[in-house]
Amino acid sequence: MNRKSLPEKNLCCPVCHDIFTDPVVLSCSHSICKTCLFKTGSVKDSLFCPVCGRRSSKNNPPINRALRNVCEAFSREPDKESFFGHNEFCSQHNEKLELFCLTDEEPVCLVCQMSKKHTKHSFCSIDEASKYRKEELNSEIEPLKQKLGDYEGVKQTLTDILEHIKEEEKQKCENVKIKIGEISQKICDITDVISAIKRTTQDDDITFLKNFKFSVQRTQGVKQDPESASYALINVSKHLGNLNFKLWSIMKKIIQLYPVTLNPNTAHGNLFLSENLTSFGYQHNSQEDEEHPNKCPANPFTNSPRVLGSSGFDSGTHCWEVEVGDDATWSVGVMTESVLEKSPEETENGIWELICYGIVCEARAPDAEPESLTFSPPPERIRLQLNYETGIVHLSNPEYGTSLYTFKHKFTERLFPCFSSTLKILPINVSIRIKQNILPAAEHMSTELLYGIVTEVINEPIYEEILSDLQRPRS
Structure with a gap:
């Protein structure tokens, strides 16, 4: 038996018990389907309300337009429950969603x-x-707030540029206003002449011919060409000539590019991630850990404290660096996408990683015996370089420029960065290619066009292409 929600019942006619069709409102304030009213409420040309029995003061009651619109919208809605909001019952079994x-x-x-x-x-x-x-x-709010601050900072810079241009514009502003007034008067004069000519052409032939010579003379007086508006131009090359580079210089100070961000849904329950998802630490089991917000019940790691990067790679060359600091135990490597679908006991079968215990390390790869390595002093920073096409995963110590280990394998599926213990992903240095002639030559820009460009820059930042350039994976 289907249940009707209370809001749906309010849209049903009290006579036919179905959704209202052309509802009319009676003087007693009750609403009835128009067809139902005339079927049940008509007695000797009088209409009676089928709900309360009162006689209607009008034989042709008005349509309840608001109610009709709601009913029509409800009838068009494929998911009736979503029309009124959340429903706590299963649409299939009519049981409570628990x-x-x-x-x-x-x-x-x-x-x-x-x-x-x-x-x-x-x-x-x-x-x-x-x-x-x-x-x-x-957890997504703080990164968005930071990004909002970045945008507001660049917008303020552009606003300052606009104000500076306005100060320079004041030197010619008065002359431009005078010219605008003169041109406005010319426009009125030409409009009056056009209207007069149209009226003259509608006169009778005799009147038209008498006024013809005068009409021609009036047209001659308003045929002068308008003066060029070049006087309104200002030199803006010093303001906008290097605008892209100025934006880049500002952004470089406030924006850091991390080649890898962590996926909290893959983090082991004992790992806690930073708000910007670029570092993590390890804490031992306790009652507090059981309730840690970054503990996901569906993560692939339950036997080892690992976490994956949020993006995988199936082509190209990629590089990232991590800082292990004084932590004695850590691992850095890559993992195949299929491991996410395996049981926790099988996760070791799809990982190429360098795992260290102090100065003693092991290079581990699927279907191969671990290879023992010794490093002195222990590396504090690890650089991983992945070349997917050649099947090379190379780990090195960027501080000393020494190679630590190289894996070779023919990869056939997407690889994800994989980490364990306590690590911090390091930002990378970025550069920008200046695109020439993004803005038109300053000497050919009108004041209106100039303000249009700067306003557009403020409302729709042109450094969008810079951001997209920064987000490309780099070797």
């Missing part, structure tokens, strides 16, 4: 949990799933 399917990422009822569709799926409570996802979404 669980959240971690596999399908959707709320389910107890009957759904036992159905074939959700066989072998993982579940948690609605409250737990909602709490974790709210915290995950809230």
